[in-house]
Structures are given as C-alpha cells and as structure tokens.
Amino acid sequence: MSQLTVADRTFLEAALQLGGGYVLDFTNSSFAQFFDALGIDIFEERYAEYGTSKANRLRAFWKLGTELEVSASLAALADYVQAKRIAEGYDAVPEEHEARIREIASSLAGTSSPRPTLSGATTTEATVSKNLISIEIHEDIYSHIERYLATDDYFHAVEESYKVVREKLRELTGSEKSTDVFNENAQSNKHYRALFGKSAPAGMAEADFFRGIGYLHLGVQFLRNEKAHSLATFVEPNLAIHYISLASLAYDLITRFLSEEAVAEIEEIVRAKRKSYRSVRAFYADFEDGKWLQGISLPASVQSASARRLLKTRWLEEADLTKSYDHSNMVFMRLELVVDELTEADLDLLIDLPTEDSYGNHQEAGMWPFLEFVQRRDPGKLSERAKKRLAEFAAR
Structure with a gap:
C-alpha cells in the first residue's frame, strides 16, 4: 500500500x-x-473498489x-506527458506539473519498504529516577485489575493480569495456552x-x-499456573508490580501489530454498514449520535487500545475529504471507532483537510455530526478550533 499524502493525491487528481x-x-x-507495460492489470477486479472508471481504478491503485x-x-506517466509534448505539442499538463509528478515518484521510491503490518512504537510510558521506575501499565490490563489494586489485593491483581494476557492470546489464536501457541521452546x-501480522519473520x-515474545508468554503461563493452584496469600506490593x-x-507485544487483512476487514465492515442505509436521512439519523456503532462486531485483533492507536494514525494519514460525500x-465512521484515541491535534488536522475536488465541488460530509459525537463522548477532546467549527455549523 502506497503512502501518498493527502496533498500529493489532491495535486495528482x-x-x-x-x-x-x-x-x-x-x-x-x-x-x-500503459499499465500492462508495468506488469499491472489495472482492470483487475480489485482496482474497482471505488468504481469502474479509469480515474477510480487509478485511485484504487494508489491505495492498493x-x-x-x-x-x-x-x-511513467510523467514520461508519457513529456513524450506527447515533444511529439505532438501536448500542453494539457504544464512542465512544472510534470516535474512535480516526478518529485512525488522519487519520494515514494525513497520510502519503498513494504508495509505488511502496522506496528506501534509507543504504547506505554515510563520515567526513571535512579532505581525507581514509574511505568504505565497497559490500559487494557489496568482497567481490569484497578479494583484489586485499590484494595491492596495484589494476589488477585497479579492473577487477573495474567488472565487478561491469556484471554487475548485465546482471542487471537484460539488457544490461551502459550505452549500450544508457541510450543514449549517458543519456536512455532x-x-x-494472527499475532504479528506476518507468517514468518523478515530475518534472524x-x-x-518473536521467539523472545514466545518465551515471555511461556513465563506468564507457568507463573499463572502457580498462582492458579495456590490459595490466595499476601503478595509483597513491589513484587506484585513486577x-x-x-x-x-x-500483552503489549501481541497487540501492537495489525495485518493488512485485519485492516481491510474492519474497513469493509464500515463500508458495508454505510451502504446498508437506504437513504441519506436514515444514515444521518444513526450517525448523528453514534447509533450506527451498536451491533458492530470488530475482529479481536483490533479491539485493544494499542490497535486502536495504530488504526487512528493510519486513518488520519489516509483521510481524504475531496472524493465524495459517501x-x-x-x-468519519472509521474515526468514531477509535474516538477514544483522538486528540485535540487530531481534530485540528481534520479541520485543515481540503474539502473540494478538482472541479471545485465541496465533498466533505459528516464533519458536524462527527464533532458533536466527539463532544458528547469527551468534551475535553475538543480543541478551540473544533469548538469554533461546531459553533459555525450551528449558526447556519
């Protein structure tokens, strides 16, 4: 999948x-x-994602x-334009535009590493002061064990934290036992x-x-077995935190990877939901207050906070409000799925996106109910600019 920016796509359009x-x-x-010479069948069905016209197939190709x-x-398109200019006096594409197309091509070639998975660089934070380390426990685990920590029940806090890990392993692989998932030598x-978004590691x-992650989960399994077969006893707080x-x-290391298949699956869920409405009025009746989210069943691989952050980053990078209302x-539907991860800066980025297509037609639809949804969900997320935009919408 290419990483054309919104600005690049807008220019190329x-x-x-x-x-x-x-x-x-x-x-x-x-x-x-033209595409056959590049070894690509542009009329393949996969490139009809946005429609069957040549323009829509090219847009799908840029995505896929x-x-x-x-x-x-x-x-090659820049070469085509140049050749027609020399041979036929073709002037539909100015030379400066041709040069810009070549710049974009060169930029992509310079970042040509494949993106088979999404991976998060930071999911928790830590501070260090001599031998005292303050770390942020993964929120999926903390939200489950918070009640035990609040009552100093460290035994059950530890036991339940391990249960969360094993349950996530079961969701992703079908088995909660790390010996079944990785085998006893962590070599399977x-x-x-399912865990890392790829069938085999890229190198040694x-x-x-990956094998180290397997050993880590083996440790969780056997340490948890010891707790599961023991009566609840006092656990020294410092040891419990370890x-x-x-x-x-x-948990973190098996929830920070997303395969392209997982992303495609959730995007198809959103697409199918949007198409299920028979009228614009019916859609907005559900979209305005988030009713459309009810009954949405997401793949296990995208339900963790880590995955939501990865999806948020990706969907913000790909956000394009110049194509069509739909x-x-x-x-905005995608972003409502990850609304808890959005920040004020993210909302400002959306507000700054271009909204007109190459003909000057306004194609943004849904910003108003989306911002209202965010406001109801968490008023503190709205930046001053987002509040101003909401006020402008309300005054219309």
Missing part, C-alpha cells in the same frame, strides 16, 4: 485530470496497455499498490500472522524477537 472518470487522454485500451508500483507508474510460527533478528509489568509487556462519511 488535478494534474492528471481525473474529473469525470478520465485520466488524461487515455482510452480504456491505451490505459490497459506498493510504493515501488505507484512510484513507477507516476514516473503457526500463529505468527526478527525471528529472535509480575503485573511482565503481564503488561506480554467517502467522507466513511472517513
């Missing part, structure tokens, strides 16, 4: 004249031949193609795709890392 479903002066036949594929196609890669370093930290780390609706 205009430069390549994608309005009306066309791409420059290509016919269906010449468009197919790799960095190298999109880079090569843009460079049977469930790597990653193989060692145990809980181990559980937090084990597409804008789905942008």
